[in-house]
Amino acid sequence: MIYFVGAGPGDPELLTVKAWRLLQQADLVIYAGSLVPLEVMDCCRPEAKKVNSAPLVLEEIIALMAEYHQRQQLVVRLHTGDPSLYGAIGEQMKALDELGIPYEIVPGVSSFLAAAAAVKREYTVPGGSQTVIITRLAGRTPVPQEQALASLAQHRGSMAIFLSVGLAAQVQQELLQGYPPDTPVAVVERASQPAERVIRGKLGELAKLVEAAGITKTALILVGDFLTGEGKSLLYQKEFTHEFRTAR
Known part of the structure; x- marks a missing residue:
């Protein structure tokens, strides 16, 4: 086999x-x-x-x-x-x-999951984003026009961008067509490895952050309010009834 x-x-x-x-x-x-x-x-x-x-x-x-x-x-x-x-x-x-x-x-553990662990955040936040977009910037490998970053940014969901950190300025330009400039971003280099590094900031300064850090590859760009937003699940609230527990 x-x-x-x-x-x-x-x-x-x-x-x-x-x-x-x-x-x-x-x-x-x-x-x-x-x-x-x-x-x-x-x-x-x-x-x-x-x-x-x-x-x-x-x-x-x-x-x-x-x-x-x-x-x-x-x-x-x-x-x-x-x-x-x-x-x-x-x-x-x-x-x-x-x-x-x-x-x-x-199957294996994807780096976008290791990246979420590195920044200690949930992609899906109760009362916030319930959508995770996994994508990349068009380069030598094309991306369908309707899936361009500028189009996906209109959803303002939680986003994990692969294979694009070397073109951070273009990523920033396209994302700004949907997300506000103060949207939180994080760049996670070599997630889960000894050389793991996390750079945080705002979308409007993404390109400068990446350039200053000298990151050119093996990194994911995370975008969205999930990086700073907080929510509270109903699941464990005492007022919430479900199949295994009655509200108290």
């Missing part, structure tokens, strides 16, 4: 139990070397073959998978965070389907 495995945001202790077990059993681990910390790779058994996918093209990755599959050996394709978010696994699965090679997907 071939497994697409989420490596989590970087902290090896945030691997799922299933992900750790598969790394312990794998004969071949193909990993995103530019993103997966070496500490995570230390979870592999010493005799496993470890291949950095960064210099490889799709055909080379698939050929490696097929070779080990034919040997009836276990293959782990290791992606950072959760494979379903910006994991580029679709074309790999299509190629395996065409070859008749079975595979499974093992």
